[in-house]
Amino acid sequence: MIISLRSMSYQDLKKQLSKDDKIVLWSCDTCVKHVGFGGYDKMTILENMLKNDGYNVIKKELIAVSCVPDMIEERKKNIAKKDAFEEATVIIPLTCEAGWDELKEIFPDKKIIKVLNTVGVGICSGKRGTILTNPFEDLDLEPNPKGISMKQTAKKLNLYDTFFNEDEQITTEKKEPVEITIDGEKVTANKGDTLLKACLDNGFKVPHLCYTKVLGGDAVCRLCLVKVEGMRGLVASCSINVEEGMKITTDDDELTEYRRINLELLLASQNHDCLFCTHNYKCELQELVNDLGVEDKNFRHEKGLKPMDDSSMAFVYDPNKCILCTRCIRACDELAGKHNLALLHRGYDSTISPGLDTNMEKSDCATCLACVFACPTGALSERMRKFDGKEWKPSKLHGYYQ
């Protein structure tokens, strides 16, 4: 893992900005996220701090990795994003120095403010915290297999071991606050946010599979159904925007029954054999099956098994566990910028396919794993293998969510 720490105070960052600047926040979703100085949540903290102080943040851009220049170039040319990048005057990268350096090359006309210093490589550990094991040669630190804590490293190098305003909880800025009623309780939400986001932000539990905070929703899993007063039928809350005065019901017997039926249909659509799945006990679908009390399959799975695609050296795609939530497609579009995955065929035959219906290896896949870590089931899993015996025979190792 590449270890970076914060190099400037928030006050010093503000000194480099003007109120007329149009700011893009940019973050990797890999090393800096694991070491606690990047990722979507950290960008949101910085965005809220800057906006509260009157600065004009026009875009947050999350990228799987910034050390692959092609991925940065794609952002610059992407038809949906290039206007914001052309308009921007400042980019604040939450990346290691490799990413910062590439951004300087690819956006030479922008002010790229370096807020993180990269100090070497190390380990992300649940028990030991993040530790630096091998510092850069030009730093006055010695390699230490046991690791140097972030606190010690920061002290020795005169850096900060926490993110900007670390103690502050992620605040959901109310851009255009409106009052709505959820399950009889009056709450405020942003006009224009989805109902699902408003419910989750206000602490109401609504089941969902195709929605994530980073990727948004696609209204395909049909599990986030709610009732909205004045609207006909049940609505997918990830597809309806908040309006002033809405009255929403998120929990009653009818909703639970419909959600359960939809979940059973998702289960019946493929062959979900949890016992032999690498994601057993780490699966969002399995968790919802338990939460919603699905105890039996009322709809039979009648399709044969589809062939697995294990051509990629980084991950395996098992279409038999895919619920077609499209999170992988959106991760490939949004985080990798590769646009390599798409839905192929129709109805029962629908499947996720790379490139022009080829396999992962032959496609334009960057093996960044953005799709794998977005997948809520075991359909996309890390290529983890154990080899043994005279024949050096491979068997599966269980994967992990990040």
Next chain:
Amino acid sequence: MIGTRDRKYAKIVDELDKNNNISIISCNTCVRLSDTGGEKRMNELAKQLREDGFNVVDGYLITYPCKDEYFENIELKKNIDTIIMISCASGVANASYYYPNCKIVSANDSRGVVVIEEKITENGEVNKRKKLRRVKV
């Protein structure tokens, strides 16, 4: 991306003994992208060592040896006394934490933080990476 180089086979063998019971663990991220590790190199190294009379018992391909949880899923056989790590220096350091009673042999030299760019030169060669800063090992 952390850039690495292959250590010469002879240097790896120098640190091994024919009586060692060896496991190989390979990273499947940075070293794979640097063409210095991953499944292919692990299999090649295991084959070569076995042909040369070393007792390579098993091998593990894991995504991030620089993250604890990936090691926690490896159930190493009790007779293993030597680990060959195909990873950057942080993977080697993590292996020495998890297997304090094993000899840890690194199959790679860590170079530093690099970016991966694939540009084809006029001679048709693929210029694949650019070094930024070296790490101490």
